[in-house]
Structure formats: structure tokens, C-alpha cells
Amino acid sequence: xxxSTNSTHHxxxxxxxxxxSRRNTELALLIFAVAIPVFAYAxxxxxxSDQVPAGLLSYGLGLGLMAxxxxxxxxxxxxxxxxxxxxLATLLNGLGLVIIYRLDQSKLLQxxxxxxxxxxxxxxxxxxxxxxxxxxxxxLKDHRVLQRYxxxxxxxxxxxxxxxxxxxxxADVFGAKIWIRVPGLGTLQPGEFAKIxxxxxxxxxxMVKRDALALASRRFMGLYLPRGRDLxxxxxxxxxxxxxxxxxxxxxxxxxxxxxxVIMLYVxxxxxxxIVFGLLMxxxxxxxxxxxxxxxxxxxQAWLNPMREYKLSRVVTxxxxxxxxxxxxxxxxxxxxxxxxxxxxxxxxxxxxxAANSDFVLATFGEELGLxxxxxxxxxxxLIVERGVRTALAARDPFGKLLAIGLSGAFALQVFxxxxxxxxxxxxxxxxxxxxxxxxxxxxxxxxxIGILIxxxxxxxRPAPTPAGNPDAEMTQVVRPS
Amino acid sequence: xxxxLRRIAIFCGLLVLALLIRDNWLQYVKADQLxxxxxxxxxxxxxxxxxxxxxxxxxxxxxxxxxxxHGDFKYKRxxxxxxxxxxxxxxxxxxxxxxxxxxxxxxxxxxxxxxLFFRNTLDMITGKQKQGGxxxxxxxxxxxKAAFDGLKERGGKGAVVALEPSTGKILALASFPSYDPSxxxxxxxxxxxxxxxxxxxxxxxxxxxLNRALRETxxxxxxxKVVTAAAALENGLYKSADENTDxxxxxxMKGTTTPLxxxxxxxxxxxxxxxxxxVSCNSVFGKIGADxxxxxxxxxxxxxxxxxxxxxxxRSNASVFSDNMNPSQTALxxxxxxxxxxxxxxxxxVASAVANDGKLMKPYMVDELQSSNVDPVAxxxxxxxxxxxSPTNAQILQSMMETVVKSGTGQKAQIGGGVTVGGKTGTAQxxxxxxxxxYAWFISYAKLGDGSSxxxxxxxxxxxxxxxxxxxxxxxxxxxxxxxxxAVINSKx
Numbered sequence: 001x002x003x004s005t006n007s008t009h010h011x012x013x014x015x016x017x018x019x020x021s022r023r024n025t026e027l028a029l030l031i032f033a034v035a036i037p038v039f040a041y042a043x044x045x046x047x048x049s050d051q052v053p054a055g056l057l058s059y060g061l062g063l064g065l066m067a068x069x070x071x072x073x074x075x076x077x078x079x080x081x082x083x084x085x086x087x088l089a090t091l092l093n094g095l096g097l098v099i100i101y102r103l104d105q106s107k108l109l110q111x112x113x114x115x116x117x118x119x120x121x122x123x124x125x126x127x128x129x130x131x132x133x134x135x136x137x138x139x140l141k142d143h144r145v146l147q148r149y150x151x152x153x154x155x156x157x158x159x160x161x162x163x164x165x166x167x168x169x170x171a172d173v174f175g176a177k178i179w180i181r182v183p184g185l186g187t188l189q190p191g192e193f194a195k196i197x198x199x200x201x202x203x204x205x206x207m208v209k210r211d212a213l214a215l216a217s218r219r220f221m222g223l224y225l226p227r228g229r230d231l232x233x234x235x236x237x238x239x240x241x242x243x244x245x246x247x248x249x250x251x252x253x254x255x256x257x258x259x260x261x262v263i264m265l266y267v268x269x270x271x272x273x274x275i276v277f278g279l280l281m282x283x284x285x286x287x288x289x290x291x292x293x294x295x296x297x298x299x300x301q302a303w304l305n306p307m308r309e310y311k312l313s314r315v316v317t318x319x320x321x322x323x324x325x326x327x328x329x330x331x332x333x334x335x336x337x338x339x340x341x342x343x344x345x346x347x348x349x350x351x352x353x354x355a356a357n358s359d360f361v362l363a364t365f366g367e368e369l370g371l372x373x374x375x376x377x378x379x380x381x382x383l384i385v386e387r388g389v390r391t392a393l394a395a396r397d398p399f400g401k402l403l404a405i406g407l408s409g410a411f412a413l414q415v416f417x418x419x420x421x422x423x424x425x426x427x428x429x430x431x432x433x434x435x436x437x438x439x440x441x442x443x444x445x446x447x448x449x450i451g452i453l454i455x456x457x458x459x460x461x462r463p464a465p466t467p468a469g470n471p472d473a474e475m476t477q478v479v480r481p482s
Numbered sequence: 483x484x485x486x487l488r489r490i491a492i493f494c495g496l497l498v499l500a501l502l503i504r505d506n507w508l509q510y511v512k513a514d515q516l517x518x519x520x521x522x523x524x525x526x527x528x529x530x531x532x533x534x535x536x537x538x539x540x541x542x543x544x545x546x547x548x549x550x551x552h553g554d555f556k557y558k559r560x561x562x563x564x565x566x567x568x569x570x571x572x573x574x575x576x577x578x579x580x581x582x583x584x585x586x587x588x589x590x591x592x593x594x595x596x597x598l599f600f601r602n603t604l605d606m607i608t609g610k611q612k613q614g615g616x617x618x619x620x621x622x623x624x625x626x627k628a629a630f631d632g633l634k635e636r637g638g639k640g641a642v643v644a645l646e647p648s649t650g651k652i653l654a655l656a657s658f659p660s661y662d663p664s665x666x667x668x669x670x671x672x673x674x675x676x677x678x679x680x681x682x683x684x685x686x687x688x689x690x691x692l693n694r695a696l697r698e699t700x701x702x703x704x705x706x707k708v709v710t711a712a713a714a715l716e717n718g719l720y721k722s723a724d725e726n727t728d729x730x731x732x733x734x735m736k737g738t739t740t741p742l743x744x745x746x747x748x749x750x751x752x753x754x755x756x757x758x759x760x761v762s763c764n765s766v767f768g769k770i771g772a773d774x775x776x777x778x779x780x781x782x783x784x785x786x787x788x789x790x791x792x793x794x795x796x797r798s799n800a801s802v803f804s805d806n807m808n809p810s811q812t813a814l815x816x817x818x819x820x821x822x823x824x825x826x827x828x829x830x831x832v833a834s835a836v837a838n839d840g841k842l843m844k845p846y847m848v849d850e851l852q853s854s855n856v857d858p859v860a861x862x863x864x865x866x867x868x869x870x871x872s873p874t875n876a877q878i879l880q881s882m883m884e885t886v887v888k889s890g891t892g893q894k895a896q897i898g899g900g901v902t903v904g905g906k907t908g909t910a911q912x913x914x915x916x917x918x919x920x921y922a923w924f925i926s927y928a929k930l931g932d933g934s935s936x937x938x939x940x941x942x943x944x945x946x947x948x949x950x951x952x953x954x955x956x957x958x959x960x961x962x963x964x965x966x967x968x969a970v971i972n973s974k975x
Binding site: 408409423 | 484498509522554
């Protein structure tokens with residue numbers, strides 16, 4: 001107490017290490033995130049028809065306007081949010097639009113039946129996506145509100161996941177039943193939305209049960225074995241994943257949900273044993289389903305030997321299975337792109353045919369922007385995930401932490417599953433690359449996902465309210481011991 | 483909860499790392515292999531992405547390129563007067579690959595040849611579209627036209643080959659019936675594939691895609707007597723054209739009781755070589771062959787190019803003079819029957835060697851390969867193949883062949899105006915027991931006033947429709963040879 005001699009020194013608690021809001025950083029980055037796709041768009045036009053595309057100005061203005069609205073939304077409703085998430089998502093979305101526009105120009109794709117320009121619709125979806133993003137920021141003032149909807153979310157997620165199985169509503173598109181037909185709207189992929197809703201349910205559920213799951217366990221050979229009754233939920237999720245796999249033949253969604261659940265479970269309980277269980281169960285599930293499900297077997301065969309699949313697709317086979325040359329075409333696209341790529345508009349990734357602008361959009365990047373371009377794209381995804389994990393680290397409440405890591409983990413898994421599938425690293429699953437691929441559900445859902453992450457990061461980085469001034473500071477009497 | 487969060491961060495990092503490694507594997511390590519995989523359609527797209535170089539005759543291209551409106555193959559091959567030039571150019575089709583010059587010089591024509599690397603790099607730097615180089619042929623458009631029109635007028639089937647004796651340059655190479663390579667240059671299943679199928683031998687008995695000038699061997703008939711005469715002179719059996727030969731009539735072939743018959747009642751008993759060639763005595767030349775024996779005949783035939791494929795650079799079939807024949811078979815073979823078979827190119831080489839004072843030049847049809855801006859990339863130099871005759875004997879044989887045209891079976895090939903023509907007719911029997919219509923042959927060369935010989939020609943007509951009695955080398959084939967020689971001589975002026 002020797003230092004307390006100078007009583008007149010003004011002291012107050014340094015509560016918030018006030019992180020700067022970084023809104024201007026975000027704006028500066030956004031300018032790049034809009035400028036790069038605009039240049040790319042001009043590049044495509046010059047490469048394909050030797051002239052700057054007529055829509056360049058409206059496209060640039062449109063993208064800029066949308067990014068601006070997103071930015072203003074963040075500035076107004078989440079001023080302390082992470083400054084990287086919005087520009088990164090905008091950049092990916094813009095590049096995706098450029099590639100989709102580029103594929104629209106392909107004569108080969110135009111000659112396919114049911115061809116329709118995809119870029120204008122993707123632009124509309126992007127606008128809706130950004131509106132969704134801003135709406136999340138406006139209506140979700142605090143992400144902890146979502147806790148209240150834990151069990152409703154569970155129900156909603158189940159409904160979303162099972163919708164494609166409803167007769168008359170589900171649409172079987174090329175072997176995977178993951179779409180539903182909405183009259184007037186076209187097709188929707190409910191799985192994309194289920195991803196977010198499920199993350200909310202897992203976060204709410206695990207926040208409540210984490211202690212029980214983590215502590216009530218027996219130690220066996222260095223692993224904490226969970227009690228039987230705690231094993232219940234994980235078994236349920238596992239079963240649902242398997243059901244999706246069997247009935248919707250959707251390897252990707254199944255893997256995504258189970259992976260997300262294991263990640264969140266591990267973070268909630270801090271027990272490595274859950275990871276071991278998760279891996280074991282996914283292995284059992286995958287091998288089990290693959291042993292009798294011909295659709296999955298074909299995919300594995302195609303992954304192991306894409307050239308054989310390519311050749312089978314050239315001839316009429318009588319095995320009743322739709323053989324696809326897409327993977328081999330994608331591999332050729334990647335290889336032909338090489339290190340620096342052919343340049344935008346100068347590749348032939350349209351040989352992949354109808355999925356070139358959705359599931360296989362990365363192959364077009366690979367061919368036209370080369371290794372350099374794909375690595376850049378992958379690193380942008382890596383950065384988004386890293387910002388998400390950072391948000392989870394910074395979040396102060398366990399629900400926010402779990403939700404943030406769940407969403408980021410799901411995002412990372414989705415990117416891995418899609419990109420890995422298209423590059424032949426793992427069997428192909430037929431999911432879409434977030435933001436880049438053509439598809440309304442995907443764009444909307446991923447913008448909502450970014451919105452929620454922004455909301456959590458805003459809460460995490462927001463300075464704590466300044467404590468009220470210490471009324472005693474001036475008035476403390478100094479009592480000297482006599 | 484932060485410790486597992488950091489671990490998850492690392493896990494996500496590893497996922498991205500795995501993708502990056504896989505991407506490097508695909509786009510760096512395996513890139514070349516994938517890019518050049520022949521099943522990768524980009525390879526063929528690239529192949530047709532630029533206009534193909536041209537095949538040039540007399541400074542004019544006989545090929546072209548046209549931008550196709552459909553599909554991903556941008557440029558399609560076109561041919562000017564396709565049927566006439568098809569035996570020279572071959573074809574280049576998006577759907578059915580290519581053949582002959584189009585195939586052999588594909589690298590130059592597409593611009594992918596290493597020898598065009600410098601040119602391509604320069605074009606790349608200056609931003610010019612990549613272009614294929616040209617193949618300049620030795621052909622003579624007028625001679626080709628005369629040959630093709632002659633065959634066409636004749637109808638039936640046939641072939642003509644004209645050579646420049648002093649160099650071996652191929653001046654005409656015609657085959658009839660022919661085909662238009664433009665008709666299947668694209669890859670449309672409705673038009674190109676249909677045209678292609680209609681031309682295949684199994685659907686078209688006339689076999690229009692057969693290059694009869696290079697790939698069909700015919701019994702050469704009496705035109706082979708020129709080779710037999712050369713063998714007689716070279717082996718010293720007879721020293722001059724005008725000494726009487728030791729030839730009985732009828733000539734009973736050694737080891738048999740069969741007489742070797744002559745066509746009609748012609749004066750062949752102890753005839754001179756000149757007279758025997760003039761009226762085409764089977765008995766005289768059959769006996770010469772039998773007297774010289776199989777080995778010596780084969781040796782001489784080989785010197786003229788028999789028993790070997792010629793690469794012009796388009797391959798021609800090997801002509802045949804058999805080994806291990808008994809004297810009577812040798813006798814028959816020496817008058818161009820039995821196993822003897824020759825391509826029109828081979829018989830043109832025979833005439834050309836005689837005209838060139840006994841020196842046989844290697845036949846060739848590509849004069850020069852050029853880059854797209856007509857810089858020479860490679861030039862073919864004339865090359866001596868062999869010397870089947872000494873100059874003296876060659877001149878003896880020339881005077882004999884000139885007699886054939888002046889007053890013998892080949893009078894229809896006379897040109898006049900200071901041009902001396904030497905030739906030999908042939909009517910080759912074929913078919914089982916000589917049942918089918920014979921082939922009409924004529925081989926000849928023209929000699930100008932200064933003694934130089936600008937052209938040697940071989941013509942063969944297989945005319946199943948003609949009246950059998952009308953078929954003779956002198957009647958059917960000689961007029962075509964004449965017009966080809968005239969075309970060459972006129973274009974020299």
C-alpha cells in the first residue's frame with residue numbers, strides 16, 4: 001500500500017480494450033473486392049468477343065451498390081464486426097458471377113437443352129443474399145436470442161432435411177435427391193439452410209449438456225468414455241446422417257452434418273474421445289452404406305478411376321447406372337490450366353457440361369486462372385474460416401463460441417468436400433462451392449451464415465460498456481496512520 | 483473452450499492445406515500429362531483452333547481453311563478441286579484423322595512442328611495468331627489436270643503418274659475414281675460421317691479412296707518388256723538394238739510344252755530388239771527373261787525400284803518381281819505377266835530412268851516446307867536412287883522406245899513439233915484364266931530438241947466397261963500420256 005500515497009491520481013477501470021471498429025478498413029477492402037471482379041468481367045468480355053462487355057458499367061455499379069449496402073448495414077448494425085468477412089465474401093461472390101457469366105457465353109453450353117442464362121439470376125440471388133445478410137444484422141440484435149429456439153431449430157432442421165423425400169415436392173436431379181421444387185421459385189436445396197439451423201440447435205443443446213457430456217464419463221485406456229445415455233444424441237445425429245445418405249444419396253450433406261456435430265461436440269466437451277467416436281462412427285456409417293448403396297459405390301468407383309468412368313459414359317451401359325465423365329473432364333480442365341491458367345474466357349471447362357457453373361465451377365477457375373488462381377480462392381476460403389474461428393475464440397459466451405465454430409467448421413467442411421471432390425481428392429458429392437457456384441439456396445444461405453458470424457464478432461469485439469465514473473475518486477479522504 | 487477451438491482451427495487449416503497440396507499435384511505435377519492426354523478434347527480443339535497451313539502447287543494453294551459455325555473445332559479443311567488433288571493431298575478430317583501429305587506433314591501444317599518453334603514464339607510475342615506452315619509440292623497443275631481429265635473422260639478406273647526424269651519430281655499423280663476430301667473434313671455425323679461411309683470400299687465397290695497411283699499394283703504387261711530389254715543390254719545378251727535376236731517362233735517355254743504366244747500374227751522370229759519392242763513380241767522377251775534367268779532379271783528389276791516401297795514421302799506399295807521362279811515362270815514374268823505387279827509410280831520410274839540416260843532419281847512430291855511467312859524450313863534435294871542402265875544402253879533403249887511411238891503400237895502418243903516421244907504400250911491380262919478385261923498400260927517420256935527430257939509418264943486404265951477388243955495400251959492409255967506430256971512441255975515454255 002505504499003503507492004497509495006498519491007491519492008489525487010485519477011484512476012478508473014480499464015474495462016474494454018476498445019478494439020478499433022475497423023469499418024474504414026472494411027470499406028477499403030470492399031473497394032478491392034468489387035474492383036477485382038469488375039476487371040475480371042472486362043477481361044472475360046475482351047477474351048471472348050474482343051470488346052468490353054456492354055453490361056460492365058451496370059455490373060460494376062450493381063456489385064458496388066450491393067457491397068455498399070452490405071457495408072452500410074454493418075456500419076449501422078454491427079459496427080465492431082470483423083472487417084474481413086464481408087469483403088472476402090463479396091470478392092468470392094463477384095468472382096463467381098464473372099465465371100458464371102463466362103460460362104453463359106459458351107456455345108457448347110448454349111447448345112444444351114434447357115439452357116438459360118445463369119448470370120442474371122445469380123445476380124438476383126446475390127442481391128437477395130445481401131438483403132438476407134442485412135436483414136440478419138437488423139433483426140438479430142444479439143445472437144444469444146437464438147438460444148431460445150434450440151428445439152424449434154431441431155424440428156425445423158429435420159423438416160428441411162426431409163423435405164426432398166416428400167413425394168411430389170422432391171426433385172431427383174442426376175441421382176441425388178437434395179432438391180425440392182417450389183412452384184414459382186424453381187428448385188431449392190433445403191440442406192443449405194439446414195446447415196445453419198442445425199448449427200443453432202447443436203450450439204443450444206451442447207451449451208446446456210456440455211458439462212454432463214464432458215464430466216460424467218469413465219476413463220478407459222486414456223480415453224473418456226461417455227455414458228450410454230449421453231451417447232444418445234450423437235447416435236441420433238449419426239442415424240440422421242445415415243438416413244440422408246441412404247434416402248437422399250447425398251454423401252456431402254451427410255458428411256457435413258456429422259462433421260459439424262463432432263466438431264461442436266469436441267469444442268463443447270473438450271474431450272478428444274468424441275473425435276475418436278465421431279471418426280469411428282462415420283467410418284462405420286460410410287462403409288456400411290457403401291456396401292449396399294449402388295449410387296455411393298459408383299461415386300467411389302468414379303473417384304478411384306475417373307478415366308474408366310469417362311469411357312463408360314461414352315458408351316451405352318446396361319448396368320442401370322448413369323455414368324458421368326464430369327470428374328475426368330474436371331481433372332483435364334485443372335491440368336490444362338497449369339500454373340497460370342489459360343486466361344479468363346479462354347479455357348474449355350464447358351466440356352464438363354451442365355454442372356460447369358455449379359458443382360464444378362472450381363474447375364473453370366482451375367483452367368482459366370490456373371494453380372495461382374485456385375490457390376488464391378482456397379486461401380480466401382481459408383481466411384473466411386480463420387476469421388470465423390477467431391470470432392469463436394473472441395466470443396465471450398459459450399453459445400456464441402459454439403455457434404461460430406459450428407458455422408465456420410461447416411463452411412470449411414463444405415469447401416473441403418466440394419473442392420476435394422472436384423479435384424479428385426475424395427469421392428464426388430455434388431455440393432456447391434459457397435458464394436462461387438450458381439444456385440439461389442447456396443448464395444442466400446451462405447450470406448445468412450456470414451451475417452450471423454458478423455453478428456457474433458460484433459458482440460465479441462464490442463467494447464464493454466464504460467463503467468460509471470467512480471464517485472469516490474475525488475472524495476476519498478486520506479487517513480494517515482498516526 | 484479455447485483449447486479445442488485452436489485445435490479445430492488447425493484442423494480447418496489442414497483441410498485447406500490438403501486442398502492446396504492436391505491442387506499443386508494436379509495443376510503442377512500432373513499438369514502436362516493431363517494437358518496432353520489424347521482423350522482430352524482440348525488437344526483436338528487446339529489442333530483445329532488455327533487455320534491449317536496450305537499445300538501449294540505452282541505457287542497456288544490447293545487447300546484452304548474455313549471457320550465452322552458449329553461445334554468447338556474452329557477451322558475446317560477445304561480443298562480446291564478436291565477429287566483431282568486427293569491422291570496428292572490425302573485428307574484432313576476433324577472426325578476421321580488424316581492421310582498422306584496431310585498426315586505426314588501434319589506438324590508443319592498445324593504449326594506444331596519443332597522447326598516452327600522460333601516462328602511461333604515470334605508470333606506469340608507480336609500477338610499474331612498462330613498459323614501453320616505450308617507444304618510446297620513438286621506437282622504441275624496443268625499436267626495433273628490433263629491426267630485427271632483424261633482419266634475422267636475415259637471413265638472406268640485408272641491412274642497416272644508423271645515424273646521429271648532428271649530430278650525425280652512428281653509432276654502428276656492422278657487416280658480415278660476419286661473423292662472430295664472436303665466432303666468429310668468436318669465432324670458432323672449427318673453430313674461428314676455420311677459422306678465418309680459412302681466412300682468406304684465396303685459401301686462403294688469403285689473404292690474411290692484407293693490411291694491407285696501409289697497403292698495399287700497391276701500386272702504391268704508388255705510395258706515390263708522395257709525392263710527386260712534393259713536387262714538384256716546390261717547383261718550383254720545383246721549389244722545393240724538392231725542385231726537379230728536368237729528367237730524361234732513359236733517359242734516353247736523351257737521345261738514345258740507350251741508355246742509363249744504373241745498377240746496376233748506378228749514378225750517375231752529372230753526379230754531385232756527394236757522390232758520386238760515395236761510390235762511387242764512376247765516370244766522374244768519371254769525368251770530373254772528365261773535366258774538371263776530369274777536372278778539377273780530380279781537384279782535389274784530391283785535396280786528400277788521393284789521390291790521396295792517408295793516414300794515420296796507418301797508411301798507407295800512395293801512392286802513385285804518374284805524370286806525362285808522356274809524358267810517358264812521367269813519367261814512369263816519377263817513379259818509382265820505371272821507374278822509381276824507394278825504400281826503406276828513404278829512404271830513411271832522405269833520410263834524416267836531410261837529417259838534420264840540410265841540414272842534413276844528418287845521420286846518425291848514435296849519440294850519445300852515453309853513457315854507461315856514462306857520462309858523455307860526444309861527443302862528436298864534430288865537424290866539418285868540407282869543406275870539401272872549405262873548411258874550407252876539407255877540411249878539404245880531410248881531409240882527403241884522412240885521407234886515404238888514413231889511406227890509401232892504407241893503412235894497415238896506422238897507429239898511432233900520437235901518433241902520426240904519414246905514409249906511402250908501394255909495390255910495386261912488379269913482375272914482367272916484371263917477372264918476379266920485386261921489393263922491398258924502406257925509408259926512414255928518426251929524429249930525436247932536440246933536432248934533434255936522434261937517428263938516421263940505412266941498411265942494405267944482398268945476399264946471393265948469397255949469392249950474387250952478395244953482395250954489396248956496404245957488406244958486407251960497413250961492419248962492420256964500424250965496430253966500430260968504436252969501439258970508439261972507447254973508449261974515449261
